[in-house]
Structure formats: C-alpha cells, structure tokens
Amino acid sequence: MLYAGQTDPVLRLRGNGSEQLQPVEAVAAELRRPHRERPWVLVNMIGSVDGATDIDGHSGGLGSAADRELFRALRAVADLIVVGAGTVRAEDYGPPSTTDSIRSQRLDRGQAPDPRLVIVSSRLDLSPQARVFSDPDHRPLIATHQGAPSSRRSILDAVADVIDVGRDAVDLGAMLAHLHADGARVVVCEGGPTLNASLFGADLVDELCLTVAPIVVGGSSPRVVDGAGVIQLPFRLDRVFEEDSYLFLRYLRDRSAA
Numbered sequence: 004m005l006y007a008g009q010t011d012p013v014l015r016l017r018g019n020g021s022e023q024l025q026p027v028e029a030v031a032a033e034l035r036r037p038h039r040e041r042p043w044v045l046v047n048m049i050g051s052v053d054g055a056t057d058i059d060g061h062s063g064g065l066g067s068a069a070d071r072e073l074f075r076a077l078r079a080v081a082d083l084i085v086v087g088a089g090t091v092r093a094e095d096y097g098p099p100s101t102t103d104s105i106r107s108q109r110l111d112r113g114q115a116p117d118p119r120l121v122i123v124s125s126r127l128d129l130s131p132q133a134r135v136f137s138d139p140d141h142r143p144l145i146a147t148h149q150g151a152p153s154s155r156r157s158i159l160d161a162v163a164d165v166i167d168v169g170r171d172a173v174d175l176g177a178m179l180a181h182l183h184a185d186g187a188r189v190v191v192c193e194g195g196p197t198l199n200a201s202l203f204g205a206d207l208v209d210e211l212c213l214t215v216a217p218i219v220v221g222g223s224s225p226r227v228v229d230g231a232g233v234i235q236l237p238f239r240l241d242r243v244f245e246e247d248s249y250l251f252l253r254y255l256r257d258r259s260a261a
C-alpha cells in the first residue's frame with residue numbers, strides 16, 4: 004500500500020476523474036530531506052520496458068507529454084541540476100528554464116527562480132559556443148579536477164564557473180559537499196548512465212525517479228547505471244504515477260539494513 008486509504012496503489016496522473024493529479028504540486032509535496040554534509044540526491048531517468056536509455060543516441064524518442072511534465076516537475080524542486088558532459092553533448096543541453104508559475108512557487112519556497120546547471124566533466128571537451136552556455140544569466144558550473152587540461156579550462160572559464168573537486172577524477176562526494184556548503188539542499192541528477200555509475204557506486208543517491216516507457220527498443224543501449232562493477236544497493240518503491248501506459252516510479256534508498 005503506497006498511500007493510506009488508497010485501494011489502487013497506482014495513481015493515475017489524469018485518469019478516470021477522481022484521482023487527477025497535478026505533477027508539479029504532487030512532486031513538490033514529497034519529502035526530500037538533505038543530509039548534514041550533502042544535499043538530497045535524486046536521479047531522474049527514463050528507460051524502455053527492456054531497459055534501453057536511448058534510441059540512436061537520444062533519450063527523446065522514449066518520452067511522452069506526461070514524461071516531459073514529470074521532468075519539469077522534478078526540475079522544479081531542484082536547487083541544482085547535475086548532468087554528465089556526455090549527456091550535454093549528446094542531447095545538446097540548453098540552459099534550464101521554467102514557467103512563471105513554477106518560478107513563483109520556487110521563490111515562495113526560498114529557492115532561486117531557476118535551478119542552476121552543474122556539468123561533470125573530466126576532459127572539459129565542451130564547446131564554449133554550445134547552447135548550454137548561450138545565456139549569461141544561466142551560467143553553468145563545471146565540476147572537474149586538478150588534472151583536467153588547462154587549455155580547455157581557460158576556454159571554458161569565459162562561459163562557466165569551473166571548480167576542481169578531486170585530483171585525477173571528479174570526487175562526487177566532495178562535489179556534493181561543496182554544493183551543500185554553497186546552499187544546495189536538493190540536487191536532481193539527469194544522468195547519463197556513466198555519471199550514474201559513479202554516483203550509485205559511491206552510494207550517493209537517495210531517490211531514483213524512473214520512467215518506464217511502454218516501448219521495446221532492443222539494441223545495445225546502456226542501462227540506467229552503466230559501466231560500474233556490481234553495486235547491489237537496496238531501494239524501496241515509494242509511489243507510482245501512470246499515464247498512457249507510462250509508469251513514473253519513485254524509489255527511495257533503503258538504508259534500514261545498513
């Protein structure tokens with residue numbers, strides 16, 4: 004049973020009348036409590052029923068209107084959006100923007116009007132002309148390490164705030180502690196699978212929001228967590244939304260056995 008008194012554990016987003024939900028309000032009402040030394044970390048991903056995370060290198064083909072709405076609802080609770088450089092390149096990420104209504108709800112909660120983007124990169128192989136750097140009012144943060152190429156760093160210094168967290172690789176725990184010290188309480192990580200492997204591998208994820216798209220893709224697309232050794236972290240299901248055969252699953256890290 005997900006919600007007391009609820010006979011059907013699946014909450015239909017815009018289902019059969021009585022249980023209509025507003026995703027932005029429903030997601031904002033969910034509890035996300037930061038740790039003493041780091042923010043709450045939410046990973047948001049979409050996968051096909053057979054586990055693919057992209058179709059021909061892009062995740063867009065897996066989505067739906069409701070998925071995009073949930074995506075915006077999750078971004079709405081984020082102080083920061085963390086994303087791997089591979090996803091920024093593959094998806095041609097833009098600066099985060101939102102609606103006036105979400106901005107005013109964020110301001111009421113004491114958050115900045117828009118979440119800031121944090122790009123995790125080792126090689127700093129990002130063009131300063133990329134769309135993600137196109138708005139000076141939404142200057143991203145780039146988290147890299149001391150061993151990153153200095154020539155690339157000086158190019159990106161013009162369009163982003165570049166910080167070192169780690170000597171030879173990005174120390175994600177240190178990065179999160181730094182962001183927390185700067186005031187971040189909720190971080191939404193939008194992948195991709197390689198960055199997820201580092202985050203889950205260091206057991207830094209509190210919440211996994213997984214959209215299951217009703218599509219069989221086949222092929223050899225990476226899974227949600229790709230490239231790590233076996234990790235085996237228990238999560239428990241907290242809620243399910245459904246629309247048009249898409250499932251929007253919220254899992255919380257189960258630390259009860261720790």
Ligand SMILES: NC(=O)c1ccc[n+]([C@@H]2O[C@H](COP(=O)([O-])OP(=O)(O)OC[C@H]3O[C@@H](n4cnc5c(N)ncnc54)[C@H](OP(=O)(O)O)[C@@H]3O)[C@@H](O)[C@H]2O)c1
Pocket residue numbers: 047048049050055056057060061062086087088089090091093094123124125126127128172173174175193194195196197198199201229
């Ligand atoms: N289904 C979904 O919800 C979803 C979500 C996001 C992405 N995707 C898909 O996933 C694919 C991209 O994923 P990906 O796994 O290749 O890329 P990714 O995880 O977004 O980025 C990998 C890159 O991020 C940097 N990085 C990650 N972890 C790091 C660490 N611990 N330390 C230093 N740098 C780190 C490195 O950047 P540098 O190379 O710059 O050093 C690395 O090459 C695309 O096809 C995209 O469409 C799907």
